Amino acid sequence: MIDLAILGLVKEQELHGYELRKRVAELLGPGRGGLSFGSLYPALNRLERAGHVKAVEANTRPPLTAWSSGSLAGELAAFRTRLPRPGSRGGRSRKVYGITSRGEAHLVELLTEPGPTDERTFALRVVFCHRLNRTKRLELFHRRRAELTDRLAELAKQGRGQTTQHRYLRSLREHDLETITCDLAWLDRLIADERPQARSEQEKNP
């Protein structure tokens, strides 16, 4: 989880820990919680030792990396202004990290590897899935879809068994059903949007 978040973000732009934390929290969004320094900094050191990221010189002009279309421009600006003014002092207290080629490969692995995935991780995978080619991306979506239909089946199985659950359990199960159905519809939208013609349609009408 944490590795995916870090690699995905430093691939987009060189960052230091403190800023990284903010970005992760923002990326995960409200309800999926944040990330504490106590886990972030050790993770960064670990990734550095593993050669997935490397410390780079704090760059006054961070490279404009490829969000699809100059997105995050406001934040890039904010990041720039927050840099120490050029002549303030020689030493930098911040440690800015960039991704290595090993790190890029690892990022793709983290996005691709199968096995059951929790909500947070899947959300991050979606956010960074533009790093994959369409085939791999569709695999990601379809694997998730299969997982959800399995849950749906299990839910239905449970429902057939005990008919006389009490009020609140019944209500919870109904809501579970709703939630999974909603998630499936979202996935189907994501999958449908991968059809090339759909994609260009969408770009025509924003």
Add this chain to the structure above:
Amino acid sequence: MIDLAILGLVKEQELHGYELRKRVAELLGPGRGGLSFGSLYPALNRLERAGHVKAVEANTRPPLTAWSSGSLAGELAAFRTRLPRPGSRGGRSRKVYGITSRGEAHLVELLTEPGPTDERTFALRVVFCHRLNRTKRLELFHRRRAELTDRLAELAKQGRGQTTQHRYLRSLREHDLETITCDLAWLDRLIADERPQARSEQEKNP
């Protein structure tokens, strides 16, 4: 979390660890994961030391406790049949737990105490909220509702900021919005159903 699950279940019926695990998994439902023995048994011992549960003699005829209307009857039967046949041998290898009055008080605390609550815990609280009076139950629902509207506000705030997020992040955010809205609608249904007249209406038309 684990304490809530254990106390809630043993309050309904005296149970041993192995069976308890199954019930918890079933209660949480697919997608919210299960509970390993490695955490369950230590938790039971801890709760026993704390006087929240006590080991009782394995009872061939478990007391019919108050699900609203003889629910879970099938499972009670299953539990009964799985008991060692009366004359098989004197010793029992299973340790059956029942709740104590201290445990009952603690259960209400766990259902009532404020502070941010994760999905699993809230689900369990809903399942066991029939242990609370209507006032406390409504407080539970309203606290959750407030939490969700906060998230909604934060989501809206984020959306106003960066207009040019890329495709997949935008899609994720839209889905987050959908999900929270759906959760809120569910809560509103739960809250509405607590109106006395609504409740009796519902009992008339099942």
Add this chain to the structure above:
DNA sequence: GTCATCATGTAAGCCGTTACATGATTGC
């Protein structure tokens, strides 16, 4: 000069998991 914020880290602990060890009972 002092207070908030930025910035990096370590240490202790919580809560859970997997893997292992052990043995009784049941079904065939």
Add this chain to the structure above:
DNA sequence: GCAATCATGTAACGGCTTACATGATGAC
């Protein structure tokens, strides 16, 4: 007799949090 399941536990480890320690920079 043997395998599957029932049943209880321990040990090691994982991943994350909180709390603590430290210090630079900027705003007023």
